[in-house]
Amino acid sequence: MEILDKLKILADSAKYDASCSSSGSNRKNTNVGIGNGHVSGICHSWGADGRCISLLKILFTNACMYDCKYCINRSSNSVPRATFTPREVADLTIHFYKRNYIEGLFLSSAVIKSPDYTMERLVETASILRNEYHFNGYIHCKTIPRL
Ligand code: SF4
Numbered sequence: 162m163e164i165l166d167k168l169k170i171l172a173d174s175a176k177y178d179a180s181c182s183s184s185g186s187n188r189k190n191t192n193v194g195i196g197n198g199h200v201s202g203i204c205h206s207w208g209a210d211g212r213c214i215s216l217l218k219i220l221f222t223n224a225c226m227y228d229c230k231y232c233i234n235r236s237s238n239s240v241p242r243a244t245f246t247p248r249e250v251a252d253l254t255i256h257f258y259k260r261n262y263i264e265g266l267f268l269s270s271a272v273i274k275s276p277d278y279t280m281e282r283l284v285e286t287a288s289i290l291r292n293e294y295h296f297n298g299y300i301h302c303k304t305i306p307r308l
Contacts, residue, residue: 162243168253170243174223177233178269203263206299214299217257218267221245221283225271234271244273247282251289251296258298265299266290272305280305 204218222244225234233240245253250268257263268286272279283302290296 164245164249164253167243167245167249168219170241171220171223171245172218174234174240174271175218175220175267175269178218178220178267204267206265206267206301208299214264215262216265216267216299216301217254217263219245219250219253219269221250221268221270221279221286222273223271224273226274227272247286247289250286251294254290255294255296258296265301267301269303270305276305276307 204216205213206216208214220234222242223234223240224242224244225232225236228236232238250266254263254266268283270279270283273282283305287300287302290300
């Protein structure tokens with residue numbers, strides 16, 4: 162699966178993760194103004210100084226091993242599934258950052274294989290960003306508890 166197809170699925174899945182998500186609609190330019198609205202998984206948060214910052218808001222995976230009845234990602238639900246690799250998330254974050262689309266990453270996830278396996282992938286993602294790409298921007302990273 163192409164990375165942009167994954168992004169479409171996993172940005173859409175992330176909109177159910179409660180936050181201040183603010184880019185949930187497509188809106189074409191009408192030729193009387195500037196800009197387009199796009200469902201790209203970008204949400205906003207606020208820094209300690211009160212400044213509004215844009216975040217790439219995605220799930221690492223929506224292929225959950227659990228079946229919580231209230232959840233869109235439950236294993237019994239018939240929805241398209243996708244899983245990023247840590248490198249893919251790190252690369253998306255860096256490329257979006259360099260294009261000035263975002264200032265940080267909001268990374269949540271369903272649970273794939275096991276809580277530990279999932280947590281290790283999230284930590285690996287953050288490690289690539291911090292230690293390899295030297296990304297000093299904001300990272301919100303979900304912790305996956307054992308059930
Ligand atoms: S573990 Fe989380 S992502 Fe998975 S089904 Fe339950 S609530 Fe949804």
